[in-house]
Amino acid sequence: MRAHSRVTSWTLLSPWVFAFGLFGLFPFLFSFAASFTDYSPIRASEARFVGLANYARALHEPAFWSALSNTALFVIGTIPFTTALALALALAVQPAFRGRTVLRVGFFVPSVVSVVVLSLVFKGLYAADGSLNTLLRALHLPAPDWLLDPRAALPAIMAMDVWSASGYYMIIFLAGLEAIPRELYEAARLEGASSWDCFAHITLPLLRPTLLFVLVVNTIRSLQIFAEVFVMTHGGPLGRTTTLVYYLYEQAFSRFNLGYASAVAYLLFLLSLMLAWLQLKVVGGRGAKG
Amino acid sequence: MSDSAPAVARGTAPYRALWLAPVLVAMLLPSVWMVAISIAPEAGNSFARALRGPFGLDQYRALFSSAHLGRYLLNSAVVALAVVSLNVVTAAMVGYTLGRRRVPGDRFWTVGIVATLMLPKQVLMIPLYLVIARLHLLDTYAALILPFAVDAFGIFLVRQYVEQLPIELEEAARVDGASDWNIFLTIVVPLMRPVLAVVAIQSFLASWNSFLYPLILVDSDRLRTLPVGLALLSQTEHSVDWGFLMAGSTLASIPVLAVFMAFQRQILSGLLAGSEK
Numbered sequence: 001m002r003a004h005s006r007v008t009s010w011t012l013l014s015p016w017v018f019a020f021g022l023f024g025l026f027p028f029l030f031s032f033a034a035s036f037t038d039y040s041p042i043r044a045s046e047a048r049f050v051g052l053a054n055y056a057r058a059l060h061e062p063a064f065w066s067a068l069s070n071t072a073l074f075v076i077g078t079i080p081f082t083t084a085l086a087l088a089l090a091l092a093v094q095p096a097f098r099g100r101t102v103l104r105v106g107f108f109v110p111s112v113v114s115v116v117v118l119s120l121v122f123k124g125l126y127a128a129d130g131s132l133n134t135l136l137r138a139l140h141l142p143a144p145d146w147l148l149d150p151r152a153a154l155p156a157i158m159a160m161d162v163w164s165a166s167g168y169y170m171i172i173f174l175a176g177l178e179a180i181p182r183e184l185y186e187a188a189r190l191e192g193a194s195s196w197d198c199f200a201h202i203t204l205p206l207l208r209p210t211l212l213f214v215l216v217v218n219t220i221r222s223l224q225i226f227a228e229v230f231v232m233t234h235g236g237p238l239g240r241t242t243t244l245v246y247y248l249y250e251q252a253f254s255r256f257n258l259g260y261a262s263a264v265a266y267l268l269f270l271l272s273l274m275l276a277w278l279q280l281k282v283v284g285g286r287g288a289k290g
Numbered sequence: 291m292s293d294s295a296p297a298v299a300r301g302t303a304p305y306r307a308l309w310l311a312p313v314l315v316a317m318l319l320p321s322v323w324m325v326a327i328s329i330a331p332e333a334g335n336s337f338a339r340a341l342r343g344p345f346g347l348d349q350y351r352a353l354f355s356s357a358h359l360g361r362y363l364l365n366s367a368v369v370a371l372a373v374v375s376l377n378v379v380t381a382a383m384v385g386y387t388l389g390r391r392r393v394p395g396d397r398f399w400t401v402g403i404v405a406t407l408m409l410p411k412q413v414l415m416i417p418l419y420l421v422i423a424r425l426h427l428l429d430t431y432a433a434l435i436l437p438f439a440v441d442a443f444g445i446f447l448v449r450q451y452v453e454q455l456p457i458e459l460e461e462a463a464r465v466d467g468a469s470d471w472n473i474f475l476t477i478v479v480p481l482m483r484p485v486l487a488v489v490a491i492q493s494f495l496a497s498w499n500s501f502l503y504p505l506i507l508v509d510s511d512r513l514r515t516l517p518v519g520l521a522l523l524s525q526t527e528h529s530v531d532w533g534f535l536m537a538g539s540t541l542a543s544i545p546v547l548a549v550f551m552a553f554q555r556q557i558l559s560g561l562l563a564g565s566e567k
């Protein structure tokens with residue numbers, strides 16, 4: 001049999017070679033280099049090597065730490081809820097019953113709509129005289145001006161994120177659940193195991209790879225929250241909703257500190273890698289009860 | 291919980307409905323709010339007033355006359371069409387090659403794909419902006435299309451799919467003297483149709499909803515896509531006109547919701563393929 005023609009192989013592969021080189025690898029390496037300079041596009045030829053100054057500046061900049069802590073709060077405050085809700089929904093809609101498809105589809109709807117649209121809708125719902133506050137006042141509950149209150153703004157965006165992301169991860173959990181052999185549950189039932197026993201000793205351990213995947217993907221996504229902030233708060237009030245990517249965007253495109261912003265981007269990249277690795281160790285490794 | 295015995299499932303159904311129904315309402319209510327506010331011109335952002343009417347499409351008309359929503363819609367459609375077509379073609383070519391053929395450095399290219407999938411995309415926003423600037427493509431359709439024409443996720447999906455296809459058909463054709471291109475176009479591509487449909491739908495949703503890159507790569511109003519146009523409209527208005535914004539939001543959501551309803555199966559299977567890597 002003839003061997004594959006090399007020319008044909010390269011031709012077929014060329015889109016990726018071109019795209020990966022021009023829009024992937026080159027930018028990645030370029031920004032790594034730029035992060036050690038005081039690069040600015042206005043005077044690109046004068047860029048000077050500044051060593052680790054940009055990184056040092058980030059670590060001394062209160063605004064950077066504030067963005068980092070807002071992002072950390074966001075991650076810590078949303079991921080447990082999103083994961084728990086997504087898993088609960090997946091368990092609830094897995095067995096065959098009438099209306100299950102409607103539920104699956106309904107829960108997934110927020111995941112297909114543009115984040116900008118969702119953010120505009122929630123901006124309207126969260127307004128001082130918005131529908132949420134009308135409801136809260138009717139129930140005699142406190143009704144702050146959600147997006148203008150420094151204490152309420154970030155939690156409000158976080159609540160929206162839990163709401164919009166749960167359906168997506170529900171679908172991924174469903175796939176994990178479908179992959180667990182039915183016989184395991186039947187055998188356990190015969191031995192007299194309760195629903196809780198089945199969940200704790202069959203579902204949860206076998207779902208671990210899926211759980212890990214959901215945690216990693218959701219963490220990386222949550223580190224990148226941007227559109228919500230851009231549309232709903234512009235980073236305010238008092239910088240309380242400035243996330244890392246919003247900070248990065250402001251530094252790069254409002255203040256044109258491209259060298260500094262590149263360093264911040266690399267710190268974000270390192271943070272994503274570290275968190276993914278950590279979760280791989282904690283959830284993926286052999287835990288105490290594994 | 292995950293019990294398959296019908297008797298048990300029926301027994302727990304009422305309790306399930308007790309908490310699932312409110313969750314479903316909570317998931318869908320914001321969309322209902324959006325549509326209600328968009329068709330009740332006198333309601334402002336009050337849901338109660340919106341439900342009482344009167345109803346009308348004034349705010350949709352205003353979108354096209356006073357804002358350039360028609361233009362944004364057109365831009366989103368042009369960009370999505372180009373991105374989807376290019377993605378389908380390139381994912382088929384590259385995915386097939388990496389799944390089937392020996393190419394120099396195939397390990398390197400595959401690692402590049404997985405790394406691209408894992409890397410937070412925002413990390414590249416500055417250098418990508420500079421590359422587009424250096425190519426003199428800032429503020430053009432090309433800036434909105436080219437960087438997204440070849441997508442690692444689509445290639446990954448096709449590669450996984452091709453590896454599972456039986457190779458006998460291709461080998462038989464090769465023995466019969468068919469050329470590489472003939473085999474690819476007449477045998478492999480038709481077999482890949484299901485996965486290419488997934489690629490098309492995924493890239494449509496991603497392109498239609500894309501926000502950060504269109505925001506930074508394009509500056510002039512006439513090139514704005516819908517999400518960017520809507521986000522900026524919401525900020526230039528002195529007093530926010532909710533009906534107007536919700537009309538735009540509704541229009542922006544209709545295509546993705548229609549595609550989702552029509553292709554649920556493909557969308558969910560694309561999602562699951564991604565989770566099995």
